[in-house]
Amino acid sequence: MLPLEQRLHSYEPLWGSWYLGRRLYSGSGSAVYELSRQRLDKTLRSVVKVIQIRGSEEEMAAQLAKAVDEIERMERLRDCPYIVAYLEDMILPCRDDRGTIISYDVLIRMEYLTCLADDIRDGHDFSEKEVRDLGRQICVALATAHSRDIVHRDIKPGNLYRSEDGRFLLGDFGVSASAGEESLLQTVAGTTAYMAPEVILGNYDRRADFYSLGLVLYQLLNGNFLPFMDENSTYSQREAAIRKRRQGAKIPSPKNGSELLKKALAKAMAFDPEQRFSSANEMRFALEGRRLKKKKAPWLRTLLVLVLCIASGAAGFTAGQYLLPQQLAEPLAQGTDFFVSGIDEEETVVISTYEVILQDLTWEKAKVYCESRGGHLATITSRKEEAEVLALLDEAGLEAAWIGANNLNAANGFQWLTGERFSYAAWGTNEPNNAGEGEYYLMLMNRQSEGWVWNDSHNNGLEVFDRSKVGFVCEWDEAE
Secondary structure, three states: OHHHHHHHHHHHOOOEEEEEEEEEEEEEOOEEEEEEEEEEEEEEEEEEEEEEEOHHHHHHHHHHHHHHHEEEHHOOOOOOOOEEEEEEOOOOEEEEOOOOOEEEEEEEEEEEEEEHHHHOOOOOOOOOOHHHHOOOOOOOOHHHHOOOEEEEEOHHHHEEEEOOOEEEEEEOOOOEEOOOOOOOOOOOOOOOHHOOOHHHOEEOOOOOHHHHHHHHHHHHOOOOOOOOOOOOOOOHHHHHHHHHHHHOOOOOOOOOHHHHHHHHHHHHOOOHHHHOOOHHHHHHHHHHHOOOOOOOHHHOOOOOOOOOOOOOOOOOOOOOOOOOOOOOOOOOOOOOOOOOOOOOOHHHHOEEEEEEEEOOHHHHHHHEEEEEOOOOOOOOOOHHHHHHHHHHHHHHHEHHHHHHHEEOOOOOEEEEEEOOOOOOOOOOOOOOOOOOOOOOOOEEEEEEEOHHHHHHOOOOOOOHOOOEEEEEEEEEEEEO
């Protein structure tokens, strides 16, 4: 079977007039490319998300059903201006020499947008107005999705976008789920760094989306760091920070933002779902500094009867009728039962997902970028993990990429940022050699004579390669 990009070129022109451009994203099982076409002397742009479906016949059927479900949800939400616009799709079978289907390529064309994660990578400093605009517009998106019984479940910078006209949009409904207003979800799904505490227990509702959105807004007001984290946080400290939130520790206020905005975020990120906003519109109004008007019940006529009063030597009764005003507030959605302590981390099935970032950064800046998005520079502790990462690098056409280990403490040798055991390595010939000293950072490098090998390098080691063929690999712990 041809590599992905060659297959995509073989399908051109896509939808009759679109041609493949640069790769914008490369992850486990999917990729996003720029598309372009000409209208007279004007170049039009859009993007295509490609979901690669492989495996046994049963596995492919399940993956295909999931992809179609994602498309149909996007179709149902296409009228909202704050949800990434679905435009069209196609499902293309890949066959072997005997005509047997061995995989599928699912193509979804969408509008061209800038990812919020790219803004973070580029060091964009979000003003309070931008944070408010982002929050209220994504609340409109959530109100639309929730009204159609769709819970997003994976709100994070990588799934938020900005249009050329300044709108913020919510995208990627790949792990979204159907749930009515009174329904609870049990499947653990999403990115662990942005999960609401109750999600890890598998008993939650749409209010988990408000928590995740609150975390993103908090991050943008807090120097691009999540609660209890800063630029000096180690991987183990960041993991401890996530556990602290899960166990109900009070989240400190972000460094920036007005008191009104901080108060709204505190409510969105309340540990107890019952203490959060009851609807996306209520959260939107709070971010705007307004209150959502509650629906008022009609005046209730209540009959109060004074019962018989019996006293020795006398009998009688008094009756009275009173008209009492009563205003009934809009009820909160059904609460979620969960506990604070005793969370069994071993029961949660966590998978690693990878993304190749096409950017010439130093190792230290690449590390901060991955961490600011709730992940970390990728680790490789087995041949299987290496094969998955290298396949992504080959698809992206890279020559060199940073991964998450360094030798800053030379006495201990190279160590993974995550604290995982450094039990597997594929060093190139005569590596590591710390040539000229200062080669403390781990790189994957594609050598003409050896293929992909591990190499120790300087902090700015990517500079010696073609800038269009370098980057780094981020990794996230996610659950499905």
